Amino acid sequence: MEYKSILKNIARHITLNEEEIVLFTAVLKKKELKRKEVILKPEQPCPFINYVDQGVLRAYYTDKNGNENIIMFAVSDWWITDMHSFAGEKPSMLTIEAVENSIILQLHKVDLEKLFLKVPKFERFFRIMMQNAYVREQLRAVQNLSLTSEERYLHFTKKYPQFANQVPLKQIASYLGITPEFLSAIRKKLSTPNS
Amino acid sequence: MEYKSILKNIARHITLNEEEIVLFTAVLKKKELKRKEVILKPEQPCPFINYVDQGVLRAYYTDKNGNENIIMFAVSDWWITDMHSFAGEKPSMLTIEAVENSIILQLHKVDLEKLFLKVPKFERFFRIMMQNAYVREQLRAVQNLSLTSEERYLHFTKKYPQFANQVPLKQIASYLGITPEFLSAIRKKLSTPNS
């Protein structure tokens, strides 16, 4: 079954019958992405949300100096989009790109709006999903304000051990809001038996 | 009408009939808060969300060094809670406190759950509310990663001019993630006709 993992993801919060499953899966668009393939560029509209079936994606903001600031990673079983653009139908600020070869399922906004009307349970599902996303961001804000760079790095590797292996140091540094050089120095310090 | 502003807030996203308005307003609990009055302390459960009818509230995290890190402010017509604690029924990490004399309307979790069953439209309302909260946090994350302290301060005063007047400098510094001394220096620099 192609949609096994996304249906399991949905089932964590709402229960769908056969008919609803068909309605839902019918609007999903599967995409296979190659490493470094970009699915969203700044200034474009972002009329879809993406479920990561396999692989890793990242979303980043390119600032006026040309630096990439990584806002989030998404591994298997995560959802990722530029929510600001998706919800408000505004031009995107972010780039979304595959970190490695990946498979995603895209859900388009028009299809989602129809789905809300036909199967109102999905309002509940997305309410809970948004709530979780908000909580995650709020926790991240707490950590950025209260922890040092070293503590944030340790917390990151503990919380997302899969990322630490799949994602280059440079990108982890960007996510943590520090330079790659400085993260390299932190790693060195942590690896030397403290003397 | 006591509930005029909260009903207008709701009406931005869903339409309620007379009966639904009664059901909703019946579960709201009005509270008058004095300056510095605390409505949530760390480790307590947080079974309510708060609508700010008048005044200003702040939510902050107290780290292991005893420093207060302000996560958010809420002025009139905003909602505030420790969403991590509210949604997950976990002990709170935050303190929520009135910055000045305020009036809030509290909505308790059990009442909200009942409301979701009786009036499913509220799932939609809170879905949109969570979505907006998530977008706000994501924008803040972008700014924290890509702007300097000075730029963040300017952005803050532009976006929330009401806060800059109602909230002490010390708390703005805490929200921006810098020390009061340094914010004072930024202000001084900005006020001197650049020479």
Added chain:
DNA sequence: CGTCTATTTGAATGTACTCAAAAGCGGTGG
């Protein structure tokens, strides 16, 4: 008016950045 807290000032310090260059690593083509 006096007390308490917030803000400003300045000096010394530390954290993290920039820039430049070397070393490592993976993929590709000859």
Added chain:
DNA sequence: CCACCGCTTTTGAGTACATTCAAATAGACG
């Protein structure tokens, strides 16, 4: 299969941004 290319990671020196600490000044509230 090895040599080369491009990109990532490491290293180090010098610098800038932001903090800590201490003390003076200003403001707010009872």
